[in-house]
Amino acid sequence: MTRPSNSIKDLFKGYTLELEKTSSSAVNISSSQNLTTINNLLDNFIEAYNSVYANITVMTNASFSSNESTGPLAGDSLARSIQRELRSFTTQSITGYENGPYSMSLLGIQTNRDGSIALNTNTLKNSFEANPKIVDAIFKDQLTSDNAEVEVTTIGTDTLPGSYAITKDSGNYNIDGVQMTANGTLYTSGSGNSNGMVVNIASSDVTSANIYYGHSLMRKIDESLTNFLAYNGDINNRISNLNTKLGDFREQKTSLEERMDRLTERYTLQFASMEQSIAGMKETGNYLDQMLKQEKD
Known part of the structure; x- marks a missing residue:
């Protein structure tokens, strides 16, 4: 094996060898994955997943009790679709890897009754020791x-x-x-x-x-x-639709306010006219009363 420099990038895919000195004997090269690092990566993934899942659950909650609040996205089909998509990742098979297919359950990731996920470290340890390459199916194409x-x-x-x-x-x-x-x-x-x-x-x-x-x-x-999240994706389109509806509501509100102003003005004029009519009727009544009194006298 010859190379023009001491930096070799094409011998092992994903690795770079830096040659620092010569050796009179054969040099063994090996690599291994660290279980602690894998554990930390999975913990971070689980924390992020559970946070997103819990937020969607709260926002889409449809309460039928006065003790619970209804979420702002209750009944929203897109939010529910995103949540279903998240759940599907915890159960789907991952193909294209040696000795596969694999799934998250083989790494010890379990689904709780509330939809959140948790890590069984014993299952992770056993699966990792039996086949360290299993983690590639989770993190590496x-x-x-x-x-x-x-x-x-x-x-x-x-x-x-x-x-x-x-x-x-x-x-x-x-x-x-x-x-x-x-x-x-x-x-x-x-x-x-x-x-x-x-x-x-x-x-x-x-x-x-x-x-x-x-x-x-x-x-x-x-x-x-x-x-x-794409520009023309489902969420962007949903936001655009909601903004359009909000604009329509604002126009309807403005139109309603203008109509209320016109009705108020109309009823004010009618009320003023009615008061004038009542005042005139009172004057006529008083005049008739005086006439009747004069006739009696």
């Missing part, structure tokens, strides 16, 4: 092959996360049983869940390989929140 001669060069817009088996049959390469289109050493999938994936098979001696293409749980959550 993956695109890899278990054969050094096989490399994914392109992921299509229609390619779905998952595990894909490449096999060789009569000189043709297939992915999950579907024949791939060859162009030199590049092989393209034209259908199925792998549609659009391009694979470089460097040697014709390759007879099989497994490709793992996984979207981590954190990525799925981030994509979901991005969609909700």
Whole structure:
């Protein structure tokens, strides 16, 4: 192995080796994940999740008791949809990782009756010790092959996360049983869940390989929140609709106030006219009383 500098970035994916001095013997290189770090990351995630979930629960509470307050978003379908989306992350399978699929429950994340989540540290410890790679499904995207001669060069817009088996049959390469289109050493999938994936098979001696293409749980959550918060996303549209309704209410309020002013003015004039009529009738009554008294006299 030769490199133009002492900084090697292409030997192990995600790692950089800094060579500081020579050695007369072989140097062993290894890496490991720290359970304490993983525990802290999960604790932070759980705290943030529970905070958001609890806030939505309070805001969407529909109270039927005088002792409880009704939330400002009670009955709001979008808020409920966001809460359902959050709940789905705690149960959905995460594909595209070795020995998967995985789920949050395998990491010891449990769902409570009120919808909040909690960490069972014993389950986390046992799962982590049995397979440290399990945490990648939560925090780290993956695109890899278990054969050094096989490399994914392109992921299509229609390619779905998952595990894909490449096999060789009569000189043709297939992915999950579907024949791939060859162009030199590049092989393209034209259908199925792998549609659009391009694979470089460097040697014709390759007879099989497994490709793992996984979207981590954190990525799925981030994509979901991005969609909700996008400029033309559901939340933005909902805010625009509410602002439009608020503007309509203000116009209706202004129109009602103007109508009330006109009615007040009208009734004031009518009342003044009525008072004048009553005063005139009183004068007429007094005049008639005087006339009657004079006749009696």
